[in-house]
Amino acid sequence: MADSNADLDAFRAEARTWLEDNFPASLKDKGLAPWGARQEGVHVDDDARAWQASLGAKGWGTPTWPAEYGGGGLTNQQARVLQEEMARIGASNPIPAVAIMGVTMVGPTILDYGTKEQKQRHIPPICRGEIAWCIGYSEPNSGSDLASLSTRAEDKGDYWLINGQKVWTSGANAADWCGALVRTDTSKPKREGISFMMVSMKQSGVTTRPIQLISGSSPFCETFFNDARAEKNDLLGPLNEGWSVGKRLLQHERASQTGGRGSGSGPAPKPIHEIAKTYVGTDEQGRLADLDLRGRIVEQVMAAAAHTLTTRRIAAEAKGNVQVSAAQSIMKNSATIVGQLHAELMIEIMGNQGLGWEGEGFSKSEIDATRAWLGGKAQSIYGGSYEIQNNIISKNILGLPETTQKG
Amino acid sequence: MAALTEEQSMIRDQAQNWTSSESPVKKFRDMRDGNVEAAFLPETWQSMIEMGWTGIIVPEAYGGSDLGYLTFGLILEETGRNLTASPLFASALVGASAFTIAGNEEQKQGWLPRIVDGSTIATLALEEGPRHGPEQVALKAEKSGNGYTLNGSKTFVMEGMAATALIVPARTSGKPGDQTGITLFIVPADTGGVSRHRLQTVDSRGFANIDFANVEVPAENILGEVDAGYGPLTQLLDRARAGMGAEMLGTANQAFDMTLEYLKTRKQFGQIIGGFQALGHRAAQLFTKKELVRSCVEAALTAIDEDADNTQELASLSKAKAGEFMHQMSNELIQMHGGIGMTDEFDAGLYLKRARVLENAFGNQAYHRDRYARILGF
Ligand SMILES: Cc1cc2nc3c(=O)[nH]c(=O)nc-3n(C[C@H](O)[C@H](O)[C@H](O)COP(=O)(O)OP(=O)(O)OC[C@H]3O[C@@H](n4cnc5c(N)ncnc54)[C@H](O)[C@@H]3O)c2cc1C
Numbered sequence: 001m002a003d004s005n006a007d008l009d010a011f012r013a014e015a016r017t018w019l020e021d022n023f024p025a026s027l028k029d030k031g032l033a034p035w036g037a038r039q040e041g042v043h044v045d046d047d048a049r050a051w052q053a054s055l056g057a058k059g060w061g062t063p064t065w066p067a068e069y070g071g072g073g074l075t076n077q078q079a080r081v082l083q084e085e086m087a088r089i090g091a092s093n094p095i096p097a098v099a100i101m102g103v104t105m106v107g108p109t110i111l112d113y114g115t116k117e118q119k120q121r122h123i124p125p126i127c128r129g130e131i132a133w134c135i136g137y138s139e140p141n142s143g144s145d146l147a148s149l150s151t152r153a154e155d156k157g158d159y160w161l162i163n164g165q166k167v168w169t170s171g172a173n174a175a176d177w178c179g180a181l182v183r184t185d186t187s188k189p190k191r192e193g194i195s196f197m198m199v200s201m202k203q204s205g206v207t208t209r210p211i212q213l214i215s216g217s218s219p220f221c222e223t224f225f226n227d228a229r230a231e232k233n234d235l236l237g238p239l240n241e242g243w244s245v246g247k248r249l250l251q252h253e254r255a256s257q258t259g260g261r262g263s264g265s266g267p268a269p270k271p272i273h274e275i276a277k278t279y280v281g282t283d284e285q286g287r288l289a290d291l292d293l294r295g296r297i298v299e300q301v302m303a304a305a306a307h308t309l310t311t312r313r314i315a316a317e318a319k320g321n322v323q324v325s326a327a328q329s330i331m332k333n334s335a336t337i338v339g340q341l342h343a344e345l346m347i348e349i350m351g352n353q354g355l356g357w358e359g360e361g362f363s364k365s366e367i368d369a370t371r372a373w374l375g376g377k378a379q380s381i382y383g384g385s386y387e388i389q390n391n392i393i394s395k396n397i398l399g400l401p402e403t404t405q406k407g
Numbered sequence: 408m409a410a411l412t413e414e415q416s417m418i419r420d421q422a423q424n425w426t427s428s429e430s431p432v433k434k435f436r437d438m439r440d441g442n443v444e445a446a447f448l449p450e451t452w453q454s455m456i457e458m459g460w461t462g463i464i465v466p467e468a469y470g471g472s473d474l475g476y477l478t479f480g481l482i483l484e485e486t487g488r489n490l491t492a493s494p495l496f497a498s499a500l501v502g503a504s505a506f507t508i509a510g511n512e513e514q515k516q517g518w519l520p521r522i523v524d525g526s527t528i529a530t531l532a533l534e535e536g537p538r539h540g541p542e543q544v545a546l547k548a549e550k551s552g553n554g555y556t557l558n559g560s561k562t563f564v565m566e567g568m569a570a571t572a573l574i575v576p577a578r579t580s581g582k583p584g585d586q587t588g589i590t591l592f593i594v595p596a597d598t599g600g601v602s603r604h605r606l607q608t609v610d611s612r613g614f615a616n617i618d619f620a621n622v623e624v625p626a627e628n629i630l631g632e633v634d635a636g637y638g639p640l641t642q643l644l645d646r647a648r649a650g651m652g653a654e655m656l657g658t659a660n661q662a663f664d665m666t667l668e669y670l671k672t673r674k675q676f677g678q679i680i681g682g683f684q685a686l687g688h689r690a691a692q693l694f695t696k697k698e699l700v701r702s703c704v705e706a707a708l709t710a711i712d713e714d715a716d717n718t719q720e721l722a723s724l725s726k727a728k729a730g731e732f733m734h735q736m737s738n739e740l741i742q743m744h745g746g747i748g749m750t751d752e753f754d755a756g757l758y759l760k761r762a763r764v765l766e767n768a769f770g771n772q773a774y775h776r777d778r779y780a781r782i783l784g785f
Contacts, residue, residue, distance in 0.1 A: 271783075273780070273783055273784070273785040274785075276785065277785055282785070286781075286784070286785075287780070287781070287785065288780075288785050294780060294785065295776060297780075297785070298776045298777075298779055298780040298783075298785075299776065301779070301780075301783065302724055302727060302728065302776065302779060303699075305703075305724055306699040306700070306702060306703050306724065306728055307699065309699075309702035309703055309706045310698060310699050310701075310702040312702070313409065313701070313702045313705065313706075316409070316410055317409075317410060327698075330694070330695045330698055333692075333695055334695055334699060387688070389691075390687070390688040390691035390692065391684070391687070391688075391691075393690075393691035393694055393695065394681070394687035394688065394690055394691045395687075397691075397694065398667060398681075398687075398690055398691065398694060399671065400667075400670060400671065400679075400681035400682065400687045400690065401671075401678070401679045401681055401682040402682065
């Protein structure tokens with residue numbers, strides 16, 4: 001929906017007043033640090049708690065979700081204005097982070113496929129940041145070939161009985177609920193016997209074991225279902241049509257990763273070429289002293305510019321509504337290239353200082369760059385790997401045959 | 408594709424229909440085989456004039472339609488697709504821009520209507536060495552009487568044999584490499600002392616070397632201020648680069664479409680070759696680049712239309728990115744066609760050759776990466 005400029009100006013004034021009244025000054029420019037990404041032992045102080053509560057009550061943590069289920073009911077343009085106003089005063093939106101996969105993936109999928117009753121039950125707690133979700137898709141023997149998954153859900157009359165193992169479940173140890181793909185019919189071809197189930201993680205049949213990543217952090221787990229249960233009305237979408245539901249969720253995931261939607265983070269980071277100047281120095285012409293590095297940095301900066309322009313072009317062509325579409329495979333791979341190149345260059349720019357792990361001798365921003373470099377390697381693996389995206393583009397967009405490629 | 412106005416869509420459709428029916432690649436091939444000196448066909452040029460393409464960026468007061476550079480880009484994309492040979496780019500975009508940027512009222516009135524009606528073919532005669540170097544101008548202009556005398560040479564002048572008016576950056580003070588001391592002159596091609604030498608280039612288009620021996624230019628043919636031509640020249644070059652980005656996008660897109668078509672029809676080992684993942688993935692990556700490049704091209708043209716502050720940055724981004732994609736795409740065009748791609752009878756070679764010429768014009772990828780970094784301050 002297009003808003004007139006006058007309407008947007010009025011909304012801007014409303015947002016500004018509301019933010020002035022509700023945003024605690026102590027949180028200015030703190031980003032998400034006060035929430036500690038839900039890690040155990042991080043104390044969330046009163047101001048952070050209060051800010052999350054008022055944002056959640058207003059629905060502005062999930063600004064474009066329907067107001068009747070606790071969202072903000074804003075248009076995309078209004079949401080952008082809200083984001084600008086929050087950035088202006090250094091305010092962050094903690095709700096997407098505390099909901100883990102709730103805001104970026106599960107919520108939009110419930111809004112797409114859920115019954116009215118399911119939406120009423122599951123959406124408002126996500127909007128308030130009270131309930132966190134994880135995604136249980138991958139299994140030890142089913143990664144890219146997800147449709148081969150074998151975790152079973154048996155119909156026990158008044159509940160579903162679930163057995164099997166998931167892996168790489170991000171945030172599973174902190175999550176309250178899991179959006180899981182399970183096999184509900186073993187007699188059918190692999191894609192046709194899968195259902196999407198909403199499973200409570202807070203039950204004795206579910207256990208999780210954290211996996212440590214190369215970046216040192218441990219945000220994901222192995223998840224075991226041993227006679228776990230799901231309620232009959234926690235099947236999302238039709239029985240045995242979970243493959244479509246699950247695919248839609250992945251499209252939402254891609255949309256959230258391609259810069260199509262943002263969640264108001266801290267102040268803008270320093271451009272990479274400015275950081276390079278402080279480490280590498282400049283020559284008499286003001287150019288970066290290492291000309292080979294300079295050439296590679298400018299390529300990355302130009303690739304990033306092309307990516308940003310394309311994100312904008314896609315949004316403009318969709319007339320303000322960022323669609324979930326096949327084009328997102330393109331944008332995911334482009335974002336991956338831009339992001340991973342950036343991270344590699346940052347380490348190279350810093351030289352020895354980019355090779356610290358922890359402790360003395362390295363600044364916080366240096367350690368962060370190193371960890372981001374390692375963590376960023378996952379970008380070409382999760383959410384459909386780089387190769388799988390290329391399969392999708394060649395098959396679904398270009399119409400090339402599926403012969404020696406699957407997925 | 409940018410959200411187009413109704414008028415823009417009409418022009419794009421017209422350009423698509425006209426190029427595919429009246430100016431397909433076959434036309435270009437015949438022209439090449441006929442060894443036409445002007446390197447375009449008079450009827451092609453005449454149709455373009457009649458369709459109003461020569462007035463797209465010219466203000467209405469001087470006989471144009473003032474539809475802007477993004478609109479011009481839509482046409483260039485289509486002529487690029489079909490390798491249509493004509494002075495459209497050199498005269499109606501670059502030549503006309505020189506006058507809208509730097510011309511005084513009298514010069515605009517004198518030249519622009521003639522560019523629009525086709526009686527003047529204007530072109531920029533800038534380069535003096537093998538690599539793009541707008542500040543390397545050495546061609547000497549010395550004051551004599553009321554005007555100037557020009558001595559020196561220009562190389563690789565686009566449509567150099569067909570042009571009737573040359574826009575000549577010349578050195579009025581300082582030395583090659585200095586940005587100040589460059590002045591822009593309008594030199595009718597039939598002026599005494601101007602001699603042209605046809606170049607037979609790899610892409611069979613109309614390039615010439617031009618010598619200037621004691622060429623007298625009256626003061627009223629100075630475009631803009633004496634010694635201060637570098638600023639308007641830069642503006643002019645950015646328009647040329649952005650426009651050429653659109654042409655390159657069209658050329659590369661056609662190469663992409665030809666390749667994709669082949670991947671869907673050619674069979675080996677009992678299967679369509681597009682089913683080989685090694686090829687399918689390269690096609691997917693090329694498609695991704697193609698979409699990224701379109702955004703850069705449209706952004707640069709739009710920046711010119713809106714007189715945006717970051718026009719220089721976007722012109723370099725567009726030229727470099729279009730060059731990178733077209734370079735890779737033209738190589739893959741040959742490779743993915745196998746042996747047939749190597750035959751002159753098939754069109755792939757025409758695209759490869761054209762690609763390298765466009766890539767080199769107005770600064771290659773390396774030039775624009777360096778410039779982009781300088782603009783950003785590193
Ligand atoms: C940080 C991180 C977070 C994650 N979070 C979650 C989560 O929350 N929930 C969840 O369910 N999963 C999650 N995953 C799992 C992720 O979705 C899988 O890792 C991914 O689907 C790849 O599966 P795999 O690891 O089994 O690799 P494999 O599928 O075994 O792939 C191995 C290699 O083979 C390539 N390959 C596979 N098939 C093809 C093909 N047809 N054509 C060409 N190449 C192919 C792949 O691209 C890859 O390079 C996460 C992963 C990471 C790294």
